[in-house]
Amino acid sequence: MTSIVPEGATRLTVVDAPQIAQRKPAWLKQDVPLAGPNYRELKDVMRGQSLHTVCEEARCPNIHQCWEAREASFLVGGEDCTRRCGFCNIATGKPKGYDTDEPRRVAEAVAAMGLNFAVVTGVARDDLADGGAWLYAETCRQIRARLPGCGVELLIPDFRGKPDALRIVTDAEPEVLSHNLETVRRLFRHVRPAFSYEGSLAVLERARAWMPAHCATKSNLILGMGETEDEVLEAMRDLRAVGTQILTVTQYLQPTHKHLALQRYVTPEEFARYERLGMAMGFDHVESGPLVRSSYKAGRQAQDAGVWTRPVHAATG
Numbered sequence: 001m002t003s004i005v006p007e008g009a010t011r012l013t014v015v016d017a018p019q020i021a022q023r024k025p026a027w028l029k030q031d032v033p034l035a036g037p038n039y040r041e042l043k044d045v046m047r048g049q050s051l052h053t054v055c056e057e058a059r060c061p062n063i064h065q066c067w068e069a070r071e072a073s074f075l076v077g078g079e080d081c082t083r084r085c086g087f088c089n090i091a092t093g094k095p096k097g098y099d100t101d102e103p104r105r106v107a108e109a110v111a112a113m114g115l116n117f118a119v120v121t122g123v124a125r126d127d128l129a130d131g132g133a134w135l136y137a138e139t140c141r142q143i144r145a146r147l148p149g150c151g152v153e154l155l156i157p158d159f160r161g162k163p164d165a166l167r168i169v170t171d172a173e174p175e176v177l178s179h180n181l182e183t184v185r186r187l188f189r190h191v192r193p194a195f196s197y198e199g200s201l202a203v204l205e206r207a208r209a210w211m212p213a214h215c216a217t218k219s220n221l222i223l224g225m226g227e228t229e230d231e232v233l234e235a236m237r238d239l240r241a242v243g244t245q246i247l248t249v250t251q252y253l254q255p256t257h258k259h260l261a262l263q264r265y266v267t268p269e270e271f272a273r274y275e276r277l278g279m280a281m282g283f284d285h286v287e288s289g290p291l292v293r294s295s296y297k298a299g300r301q302a303q304d305a306g307v308w309t310r311p312v313h314a315a316t317g
């Protein structure tokens with residue numbers, strides 16, 4: 001069993017310990033909106049596809065808003081991840097096969113859904129020489145070929161720090177290249193044991209240096225795992241120091257009792273403070289809130305960063 005006691009924690013952060021019951025605060029409860037026409041249409045389209053969106057699989061609370069704006073997220077690389085992060089609910093295991101036809105099928109789903117903006121993420125594939133970099137790049141190219149006006153965000157792992165693998169992805173020139181830091185320096189080794197804090201910053205720094213100015217880099221921080229406010233601000237400054245332009249700040253919700261224990265619910269006021277301070281640091285866009293997810297309104301984030309223009313006929317969400 002692995003455990004640490006973060007400064008000021010109310011209980012241990014323990015892997016494989018029973019979750020301590022804690023009533024969700026009012027700000028994490030929301031009414032499910034009535035399904036709009038775009039959401040209903042996309043739902044019908046996806047029923048006929050052999051692919052599933054991350055939006056559905058993760059039961060994202062914002063699916064109605066994003067789908068109504070014709071934005072969705074897709075997972076590539078299979079169902080099994082070669083890494084194990086303490087907050088993540090994706091299965092860890094040996095990946096089964098390598099589907100090189102997946103980029104075409106994702107692109108066809110994006111075209112069938114008539115998306116304005118697509119986020120492509122995936123599991124870590126350390127079993128592959130390029131860590132799965134080609135899958136991301138080819139999916140971006142295939143989407144562009146079928147739906148030129150659709151914006152693309154690629155949310156990538158660190159590819160074990162291999163510059164050649166990262167270059168494969170940056171050469172595809174997605175509107176947004178995202179790699180998530182997820183937590184603060186002190187907790188990093190415990191929360192993301194197969195990654196490194198400095199290594200993740202290096203990925204973002206290289207990506208910013210290698211991509212043209214009309215593309216943006218992005219990262220995410222998950223709060224509620226034992227970090228302090230000063231540590232969050234330090235991580236934000238570190239991300240800005242390597243040129244990160246878009247930042248999302250989210251609330252951790254413990255998926256099962258086998259995951260890292262939730263330390264606290266962050267208040268809306270604290271989230272608002274990070275958004276205000278982040279903009280003062282120079283981020284082009286900061287999306288910070290209890291119900292925010294990394295891909296929440298990703299198209300609007302890209303718009304605010306000045307790297308994508310929503311089609312004039314498109315829904316604004």
